[in-house]
Amino acid sequence: MNNEAPGNRFHGLLGNLGKLTSIRDTELVEQSLLRTLGPLLGVLDTELYRLDESQTVVRVIYSHRSKVVDSDGGARLVERIEEITNPGDLPAEVVALTDNVRLLRRPCTRRQGDQVLIAYPLVGDGDVHGYFLFKRDREVSPNEDTVIRGVLEVFSNYYALLDVSMRDRLTGLFNRQALENSFERLWTAVGRPTSVSAEDDTPGRRGLPSHSYWLAVIDVDHFKRINDTYGHMVGDEILLLVARLMTSIFRSTDLLYRYGGEEFVAIINAETAEIAHNIFERVRLGIAAHHFPRIDSLAVSIGYAAIAPNLLPVEVLSRADRSLYQAKQDGRNRIYDYQELVDTGVFKDVDYAEPEFF
Numbered sequence: 394m395n396n397e398a399p400g401n402r403f404h405g406l407l408g409n410l411g412k413l414t415s416i417r418d419t420e421l422v423e424q425s426l427l428r429t430l431g432p433l434l435g436v437l438d439t440e441l442y443r444l445d446e447s448q449t450v451v452r453v454i455y456s457h458r459s460k461v462v463d464s465d466g467g468a469r470l471v472e473r474i475e476e477i478t479n480p481g482d483l484p485a486e487v488v489a490l491t492d493n494v495r496l497l498r499r500p501c502t503r504r505q506g507d508q509v510l511i512a513y514p515l516v517g518d519g520d521v522h523g524y525f526l527f528k529r530d531r532e533v534s535p536n537e538d539t540v541i542r543g544v545l546e547v548f549s550n551y552y553a554l555l556d557v558s559m560r561d562r563l564t565g566l567f568n569r570q571a572l573e574n575s576f577e578r579l580w581t582a583v584g585r586p587t588s589v590s591a592e593d594d595t596p597g598r599r600g601l602p603s604h605s606y607w608l609a610v611i612d613v614d615h616f617k618r619i620n621d622t623y624g625h626m627v628g629d630e631i632l633l634l635v636a637r638l639m640t641s642i643f644r645s646t647d648l649l650y651r652y653g654g655e656e657f658v659a660i661i662n663a664e665t666a667e668i669a670h671n672i673f674e675r676v677r678l679g680i681a682a683h684h685f686p687r688i689d690s691l692a693v694s695i696g697y698a699a700i701a702p703n704l705l706p707v708e709v710l711s712r713a714d715r716s717l718y719q720a721k722q723d724g725r726n727r728i729y730d731y732q733e734l735v736d737t738g739v740f741k742d743v744d745y746a747e748p749e750f751f
């Protein structure tokens with residue numbers, strides 16, 4: 394561990410665990426874990442790997458601390474947290490080490506020159522759902538091992554509790570609360586325009602940023618009839634199947650929420666409106682082609698809008714929702730893009746700077 398007196402370290406650890414369990418957001422809890430363990434182990438870099446159900450790494454969170462010398466000559470530690478969703482090829486030594494951790498369900502180490510790469514499993518419900526990794530010049534002592542295991546256990550239990558509170562009970566998708574909680578962070582990450590489409594001569598489009606993230610509201614058509622005809626139990630089963638189908642059609646990096654009764658929200662990454670449209674069309678067709686119990690067929694209507702950095706989340710939601718409403722008005726079982734509805738004169742364009750509700 395580091396050179397602090399044991400009493401101070403113990404208080405520091407308790408304080409950090411207190412902070413960790415006071416956070417109400419799963420991603421911030423993950424960051425807080427790295428902030429707690431890095432200083433405790435005397436290392437500047439720590440990493441957290443998250444796995445999906447098929448044990449594939451889907452997210453990596455890196456915490457880097459570096460010394461910065463101020464103009465007055467004083468040194469301080471600056472921390473940078475980076476998150477990669479859908480990481481590509483992981484370094485071979487990480488794959489080899491974490492394979493062992495997963496199979497043995499216990500910490501493993503791997504020597505790299507004068508350094509040791511150390512990995513701990515994150516265990517919950519009997520499954521390994523991630524790894525905590527760090528590298529340093531020596532192995533973990535028995536005392537350190539006890540502390541790391543204890544902190545990881547608190548983290549895993551608390552994470553599981555938080556995760557449950559962010560999930561819809563019926564479908565297991567994220568719930569409306571989770572969407573609202575993550576809006577701010579989501580916007581910082583996804584709201585940046587990727588480029589400015591200066592060559593695009595489409596009227597009204599020149600100079601507009603081309604977006605890479607899209608928010609869709611997806612609503613089951615005539616769902617009330619299903620409930621009225623077959624009862625709520627069948628209705629519930631169909632909602633669950635719709636959620637499972639959508640989860641299998643969207644990519645694992647797309648975000649899917651149950652927003653209300655038979656209404657879902659998806660946030661996806663796509664380079665153009667056309668690609669986004671094709672993805673939503675795949676969802677619509679996938680649901681239309683599925684054989685649901687009792688009912689002959691099921692349709693969904695979808696309204697979507699680009700996530701522009703100069704719009705509030707509520708404005709993007711409102712645009713997608715208005716487009717959905719239009720799709721319902723025009724006969725259901727269709728997909729409308731807000732911008733398309735503006736360009737074709739169905740909607741009056743709304744000034745980006747002025748929210749339409751106030």
Ligand SMILES: Nc1nc2c(ncn2[C@@H]2O[C@H](COP(=O)(O)OP(=O)(O)OP(=O)(O)O)[C@@H](O)[C@H]2O)c(=O)[nH]1
Pocket residue numbers: 563612613614615616617618620624625626627628629632653654655721725
């Ligand atoms: N089974 C079940 N039904 C739900 C749930 N939440 C909401 N509903 C029902 O979903 C139905 C939604 O009805 P409406 O809003 O009229 O929409 P709709 O019948 O799908 O019609 P359109 O959206 O206009 O195509 C209502 O009957 C709600 O009671 C749920 O969790 N389970």
